[in-house]
Amino acid sequence: MTTIADRPLEEQIAQWRTYLRRRQAVHGPDVEELEGHLRDQLAALTEAGLAADEAFLIAVKRMGSLDALSREFARAHSERLWKQLVVAPDADAPSKTSRTELLVVLSLAVAAGLAVKLPALFGLPLSPNQEVPPFYFRNASLFVFPLLTIYFLWKRESGVASGLWLALPFAAGAVFANVYPLRTGGDTERLTALHLPIALWLLAVGAAYVGGRWFASVRRMDFVRFSGELAIYYVLIALGGGVVTGFTFMMFSAIDMNPAWFVGGWLIPCGAAGAVIIGSWLVEAKQSVIENMAPVLTRLFTPLFTILLLAFLATMVWTGNPINVKREVLIGFDLLLAVVVGLVLYAASARDPHAPPDFFDGLQLLLVVSALVVDVVALAAIAGRISEFGFTPNRVAALGENLILLVNLAWTAWLYFHFMRHRGSFADLERWQIAYLPVYAVWAALVVVVFPPLFGYR
């Protein structure tokens, strides 16, 4: 029925339908009903002599604004907004039905749980009675991330070719984590265990998540959001898992059985692995529920961290106590900077880039600047320590990370300052954060690949 001349109109209708579909309160059949109305109206208007695009404009205008419409729908169907909290099948999921997806997700989650138990077949058991073999620390990311990558490859319908490309980082990771003669319990082993997950998360899982469009900054920002939301979901699932664990112990102890072998050997490791897949699926399925969570947490903790940093600086100036550099202190200050970058990043991800600067932006600038000052002090202490006692893998890694985050924050502060004085736009700041992501990936990969041979695998 659609002729070539009609095509722009059909496209316009399709676009309108897409906008309508995004409204949570308006369900699939409602969209169909409203679309039917729109088409009837269009037919009547064109019959009256209007051109197709004019008719479309008038018909859409008469339909009313989508905001008001979805508000009315929400009032007529107040239960719908609550249903969004439960995983209800989406009536018009594009090509995959949610049942297939559920099946894929469950299989992958079970596979992840079993993958953790696989090394036990080769004499590396996980059991509560003995120490966890270092094999598990080095390879932690290799149990779950490949399966998560498979999920996203499937979900984004990426081809086999991109799947094979993404197998490369995992293969490389497996080689570097296991072929290098890392000393058990040594610094370089610990560094590999910490950095391999970061590298693989950004390089492989991220690439699969964005569906090969690593260079589209919108998709990258989505990945940042996804990571934060997954973290929140994961914590929630872990809390639930803790309750299950507690009850398992309580109930089986009551009948004089000790469930420790099951809890320590199966429940916790398999559950921890499977929860990554399940959590990712929940984020994918219910993005909008938690989307409101990251910004809320950011708003809550930005003032708290600002106060903490200022209080710390004031105390240090008042008492004159120098920073006592130990290993934990090095890592602690890196983490502090990472948290500040995270606060900036998530505030940016939730902010309307076109809104003018407000009080909260001022607070963020203050946070960033005070973090910078604290970090310069810490950096000076670390540098002093290195010049006194020489280089160790830990110190160099901590110093490198510190510098990377420092550069990020310094430029962020500069962009923020510009933005506050109406000389730049907030979008610049967002772009900068997004553009900086590969730096973390490259550094993490460097630590895994270059550090062990550089420091003699100690």
Next chain:
Amino acid sequence: MDMSKDLVAASATPLVLAILAEGDSYGYAIIKRVAELSGGHLQWTDGMLYPVLHRLERQGHVAAKWSASENGRRRKYYRITREGRAQLAAQRQQWKTVDGTLRGIWMQACTV
């Protein structure tokens, strides 16, 4: 003539029920009938009719059914139920009272 929003909203339920009492209908036809009956004075934002219809459906005053339309697309047809007719009668009584009261005072104003 600009009708106040509240009045339009309040009259929506009895109007929709009364139109459906004439016979089964669907959204677009109901809107057209409203315009026809009011001589174009009662203008609804088209989309707003649907939440009203859905609310009536939940309250059991109307029943809905999807069936094919003459242009081949699916269309949702609405039918008034017995409860709907009772509701319509009750509303009619209320509107009559309002109308009668206003009429009384306006007649007085005319004669004085």
